[in-house]
Amino acid sequence: MTFSQRLYKKLQPIWRKNHAHPFVQGIGDGTLDSDKFRFFMIQDYLYLIDYAKLFAIGAVKANDLNTMGKFAELLDSTMNEEMSLHREYAKKFNISLEELENAEPAPTTLAYTHYMLAAGQSGSLAELVAALLPCMWSYNEIGTELNLRPGASEHELYGEWISMYSSSEFTELTNWCIGLLDELAEGKPQSELDKLEEIFLHTTRFEYMFWDMAYHQQMWPTDE
Numbered sequence: 662m663t664f665s666q667r668l669y670k671k672l673q674p675i676w677r678k679n680h681a682h683p684f685v686q687g688i689g690d691g692t693l694d695s696d697k698f699r700f701f702m703i704q705d706y707l708y709l710i711d712y713a714k715l716f717a718i719g720a721v722k723a724n725d726l727n728t729m730g731k732f733a734e735l736l737d738s739t740m741n742e743e744m745s746l747h748r749e750y751a752k753k754f755n756i757s758l759e760e761l762e763n764a765e766p767a768p769t770t771l772a773y774t775h776y777m778l779a780a781g782q783s784g785s786l787a788e789l790v791a792a793l794l795p796c797m798w799s800y801n802e803i804g805t806e807l808n809l810r811p812g813a814s815e816h817e818l819y820g821e822w823i824s825m826y827s828s829s830e831f832t833e834l835t836n837w838c839i840g841l842l843d844e845l846a847e848g849k850p851q852s853e854l855d856k857l858e859e860i861f862l863h864t865t866r867f868e869y870m871f872w873d874m875a876y877h878q879q880m881w882p883t884d885e
């Protein structure tokens with residue numbers, strides 16, 4: 662079994678909770694309250710601005726031109742495809758681009774992005790990939806699973822979201838990241854593998870927290 666398969670198998674209990682979350686299920690059956698989705702889109706846009714930086718750091722830390730080029734491709738696809746989906750949704754919700762970019766991050770968004778950026782900036786390339794992989798992998802899996810439901814990808818509001826994350830392009834990029842983690846983990850001492858596992862666990866948990874934050878539209882508890 663590869664390193665990534667081992668992590669995937671071990672974390673299935675949390676992974677399944679992510680898939681079963683009412684926010685995810687609501688996208689799949691089309692019953693999610695559109696206000697919750699609106700909140701999610703704004704927070705996810707802020708999340709993606711920082712996530713894109715993670716890919717840029719990956720390009721800096723890459724040891725060869727092929728890896729550097731792939732990170733550049735991921736940066737481009739995040740900024741120009743994934744974020745453009747969000748910009749399109751913002752239009753539907755009457756949110757201006759300015760409002761979108763200057764929105765206030767919720768505590769979970771801030772904690773998640775800062776954790777990933779810290780792992781990406783101060784750790785090895787393997788640590789950066791361990792931090793970013795659960796988000797790509799779980800979205801790709803969720804999109805693919807929801808896309809199997811008859812009519813889900815034609816839903817007026819959530820259809821495009823499902824189509825984007827189940828697309829073959831996203832699947833390919835996700836598989837490339839999985840392969841990269843396995844390559845980088847090869848021959849590493851147990852202490853380093855434990856560190857990678859810990860980072861992967863943290864961002865898998867953050868994925869659940871992000872769904873939950875959006876579902877409850879959770880901002881700072883001290884806000885008026």
Ligand SMILES: Cc1ncc(C[n+]2csc(CCO)c2C)c(N)n1
Binds near residue numbers: 709796797801868
């Ligand atoms: C909280 C949260 N987690 C994961 C993703 C998905 N995602 C983020 S970057 C990327 C790859 C290239 O764009 C993918 C699939 C998201 N949007 N929001």
